[in-house]
Amino acid sequence: MNKNDPGFFEQVFEVVKRIPNGRVTTYGAIARYLGSPGSSRMVGWAMNQSHFSHEYIPAHRVVNRKGVLSGKHHFDGPDMMAELLANEGIEVENDQVIDFDRYYWDPIKELGL
DNA sequence: ACGTTGACCTATA
DNA sequence: GTATAGGCCAACG
Numbered sequence: 001m002n003k004n005d006p007g008f009f010e011q012v013f014e015v016v017k018r019i020p021n022g023r024v025t026t027y028g029a030i031a032r033y034l035g036s037p038g039s040s041r042m043v044g045w046a047m048n049q050s051h052f053s054h055e056y057i058p059a060h061r062v063v064n065r066k067g068v069l070s071g072k073h074h075f076d077g078p079d080m081m082a083e084l085l086a087n088e089g090i091e092v093e094n095d096q097v098i099d100f101d102r103y104y105w106d107p108i109k110e111l112g113l
Numbered sequence: 114a115c116g117t118t119g120a121c122c123t124a125t126a
Numbered sequence: 127g128t129a130t131a132g133g134c135c136a137a138c139g
Binding site for chain 3: 037
Binding site: 026027028031037038039040041042043044045046047048059062063064065069070071072073074075081 | 118119120121122123
């Protein structure tokens with residue numbers, strides 16, 4: 001219960017910060033990596049707090065299972081998320097990642113358990 | 114301590 | 127294939 005107490009948020013931040021450039025992952029994948037496959041929604045909440053975090057959290061690299069930029073509206077601008085992804089070479093159209101399967105980065109598969 | 118919320122996911126119709 | 131409903135768990139007010 002010290003100040004280093006790693007809550008769900010901290011764990012999510014650690015994983016999100018580990019996402020390579022030009023790659024994207026899903027909330028469920030992160031939740032599953034943390035051992036809570038049903039806490040996919042909590043990951044989204046953690047992203048919400050990411051704006052308050054002093055660390056850089058590439059939340060734009062986190063999308064839903066369909067590859068849709070579900071949280072684009074939470075960014076500074078309406079299309080800020082798409083711009084950031086496009087800046088990393090990820091093709092985004094109609095608020096959806098093209099070839100999402102190609103850019104998909106699974107923490108469990110990459111980082112392992 | 115309780116009720117609501119939330120950037121989701123899966124299942125069923 | 128699209129639409130709707132339910133579940134899920136942790137943080138917030």
